[in-house]
Amino acid sequence: MATFSLLVTANPYSSQGQFSAIEFARTLLEQGHNLLRVFFYADGVLVASRLHAPPADEINLTKSWAKLAIEKDIELIACVTAANKRGIVNASEAERNALTGDNLDPAFEISGLGQLTEAMLESDRVITFG
Amino acid sequence: MNSLYIINNPQKLSEALPFIGENDGILLIEDAVVLATSDSAQTHCKNQFALEEDLIARGVKDKSQASWELVDYPRFVELTLTFDKSITWL
Structure with missing residues (x-):
């Protein structure tokens, strides 16, 4: 049994x-x-917004990730710098940047590149999807 | 140390090839699977794979060449463990 982490840079x-x-x-x-x-x-961070409203016959990627995270207890982490500049913010980042609202899906967390470094150290394999 | 090169864009294989050894692996996914249908994408690499469901999604599975082994997602996961590391060439 191996431990994986994934790096996702693909635009949804x-x-x-x-x-x-x-x-x-x-x-x-x-x-x-x-x-x-x-x-x-x-651009992978764009999936972390809870405000996506795709047509009913299309897959909602945010909900797909959230379901996986909740059922299997997996950390979904969006890079804070990549997220902030694309308008993906949690409540504390919204306050820190004097923005009027926040939109991070509750299944996701905002954090820094240190979390990627740590994942690389603690996982047997890190697979990138871009 | 042998690496699995994951290619998802057909234009990227030629960029990656100079870095790929004959005992490394190449896995074509997403749009890059079209390379498995063409005689022109011959490489010196002994381990050539293409994701079958992405070939099916593009309607070109029947045209895939025998030099590319068709794999499913369970085999994709296994390949990332068989090789020492994976490199997604973006």
Whole structure:
């Protein structure tokens, strides 16, 4: 049994990477491996907004990640710098930047690149989806 | 140390090839699977894989060449463990 982490940089709506990452995550969990953390970076952080409202016949990637995280106790972490500049903020970042609202989905956390470094040190494999 | 090179864009394989040894692995996913349908994408690498469901999604599975082993997601996960590390060439 191995411990994995994933690095996801894919834009949710202009590439397939988020779908590939979710499928890879589900499969490794089905095989009995551990998934320590999914770190969202660059355009990948866009999936962490709780305000996505895709058409009913399309997959809601945010909810797909959230379901996986809640059922399997997986950390979903969005890079604070990548998120702030793309308008993905939690309550404390909104306050710190004097913004009028926040939009981070509750299944996600905002943190720094240290979380990616730590995931690389603590996982047997880190797989990137971009 | 052998690496698994994950390629998701058909234009990136030629960029990565100079760095890929014959005992490394190449895994084509997403749009890059079209390379597995073409004679022109011959490489010196002995371990060539393509994600079957991405070939099916693009309607080109029937055209895939025998030199590329078709794999599913469970095998994708196994490959990342078989090789010492994976490099996604973005």
